[in-house]
Amino acid sequence: MIRLGPARRARELRLREESPLRRVDPRVKLALSLGASLAVMLPLNRLVFFMGLYALLLLWARLIDEAATQVWRLKWILILLFLLDWVVIGLDLAVIITLRLVLLAGTFTVFFSTTTPGELRLALEWLRVPHRYAFSVSLAFQSIGLLDDEWRSIREAQQSRGAWAPPRMAEGWRGFRPSGLVAQVRELVALSVPAVVLAVKHAWAMNEAACARGFDSPRRRPYRRLTMNRLDWLLLGGALATGVALVWVRL
Amino acid sequence: MRQRYFSTFQLILLAQFAALIVVAKIALRLPLQLSGHSGLFWMAIMIVATGVVPKRGAATVVGLTSAILAAFLGLGDFGALDTFLSYLAVGVGTDLILWLLGSPEQPVIAALAGALGHFAKFLVKWALAGVVGAPMGFVALGLLKAIVSYLVFGALGGLLGALTLAALRKAGFFAYLAERK
Numbered sequence: 234m235i236r237l238g239p240a241r242r243a244r245e246l247r248l249r250e251e252s253p254l255r256r257v258d259p260r261v262k263l264a265l266s267l268g269a270s271l272a273v274m275l276p277l278n279r280l281v282f283f284m285g286l287y288a289l290l291l292l293w294a295r296l297i298d299e300a301a302t303q304v305w306r307l308k309w310i311l312i313l314l315f316l317l318d319w320v321v322i323g324l325d326l327a328v329i330i331t332l333r334l335v336l337l338a339g340t341f342t343v344f345f346s347t348t349t350p351g352e353l354r355l356a357l358e359w360l361r362v363p364h365r366y367a368f369s370v371s372l373a374f375q376s377i378g379l380l381d382d383e384w385r386s387i388r389e390a391q392q393s394r395g396a397w398a399p400p401r402m403a404e405g406w407r408g409f410r411p412s413g414l415v416a417q418v419r420e421l422v423a424l425s426v427p428a429v430v431l432a433v434k435h436a437w438a439m440n441e442a443a444c445a446r447g448f449d450s451p452r453r454r455p456y457r458r459l460t461m462n463r464l465d466w467l468l469l470g471g472a473l474a475t476g477v478a479l480v481w482v483r484l
Numbered sequence: 485m486r487q488r489y490f491s492t493f494q495l496i497l498l499a500q501f502a503a504l505i506v507v508a509k510i511a512l513r514l515p516l517q518l519s520g521h522s523g524l525f526w527m528a529i530m531i532v533a534t535g536v537v538p539k540r541g542a543a544t545v546v547g548l549t550s551a552i553l554a555a556f557l558g559l560g561d562f563g564a565l566d567t568f569l570s571y572l573a574v575g576v577g578t579d580l581i582l583w584l585l586g587s588p589e590q591p592v593i594a595a596l597a598g599a600l601g602h603f604a605k606f607l608v609k610w611a612l613a614g615v616v617g618a619p620m621g622f623v624a625l626g627l628l629k630a631i632v633s634y635l636v637f638g639a640l641g642g643l644l645g646a647l648t649l650a651a652l653r654k655a656g657f658f659a660y661l662a663e664r665k
Contacts, residue, residue, distance in 0.1 A: 337562065368496075
């Protein structure tokens with residue numbers, strides 16, 4: 234689990250271990266998510282049918298609450314857009330746009346809530362993404378918590394020495410002193426320079442460690458490979474059949 | 485051995501910058517109550533990345549990596565697809581602008597690249613609005629105030645990036661970096 238940010242606005246990367254999709258191959262989950270995104274192009278009646286099926290999948294995968302949270306964050310935009318479209322154009326368009334937005338907001342829940350960065354790396358390598366890039370992405374995941382802690386320490390140290398001070402909440406835009414914007418930006422250099430140096434030092438240490446373990450060796454073999462099991466084929470086949478049916482079968 | 489466009493160190497470094505962008509987005513929130521103010525550090529780091537790894541595509545690599553990280557961490561309000569495309573667009577946009585304008589160490593060029601790179605996020609929002617069929621005029625109207633704010637903070641971020649690069653050069657950082665290719 235990665236947790237970062239101050240307690241009030243913390244973000245977490247938490248896996249849904251209880252979900253049956255946790256055991257599914259990441260390539261299948263990626264295909265399901267991409268396929269679901271394409272469903273926004275369906276006409277209204279087929280879209281409603283597809284969303285019913287997708288809700289059943291989320292229910293089975295115990296991810297319906299996760300998707301609902303994602304959609305809930307959009308509630309005001311959805312309501313406003315729905316009313317606007319209904320008043321100005323018509324109910325049909327208002328419904329289809331709202332459904333498409335809901336689908337787009339929740340479509341990748343099945344992938345991101347049930348996949349680890351390591352599994353993502355394996356999926357990227359299978360997709361012929363260069364292994365050095367896939368490796369750097371998974372390193373970035375591991376560095377987030379560390380960089381967060383260290384950068385916060387730098388900020389607190391700089392603030393305690395009076396190098397810069399964040400604008401106060403109550404003052405909002407005026408707290409940023411529009412008259413002295415450039416001067417304020419100049420003060421922030423005291424914060425950005427140590428952060429950059431920190432990132433470079435961190436990258437160099439990881440590069441050395443990786444090279445010492447033969448990372449760039451031409452005879453490199455992956456430690457783990459992805460394999461498809463029966464559930465993976467079943468889900469993939471089901472998704473393909475649904476896609477074909479939605480495009481060609483008359484409802 | 486075949487010469488690679490980005491060395492392993494450069495790829496890891498760009499990924500670290502991407503992680504820094506995500507950290508800045510979440511942890512370093514300035515209480516300004518204005519949309520887009522996170523672009524200040526976001527674009528600064530993006531510009532610094534293109535200065536430290538002066539190759540075409542560096543900003544795109546940072547954008548792509550930060551897009552994957554941000555989508556995994558559930559950033560953004562419109563779902564993972566919008567988040568992924570927005571972060572990626574910022575990287576691609578910055579690369580394109582710098583390809584047209586030149587070195588990110590010039591404050592004016594960095595400010596322009598910051599503003600237009602940050603603005604690329606809106607092109608994604610418009611494109612997605614077009615895909616879902618939302619009336620583009622209303623979307624543009626709704627985003628008008630935010631657009632100005634995004635351009636301003638993007639430009640300030642670019643400027644901060646150029647100033648950071650200048651400070652790093654003055655401190656001899658690039659000589660230190662040259663030993664670590």
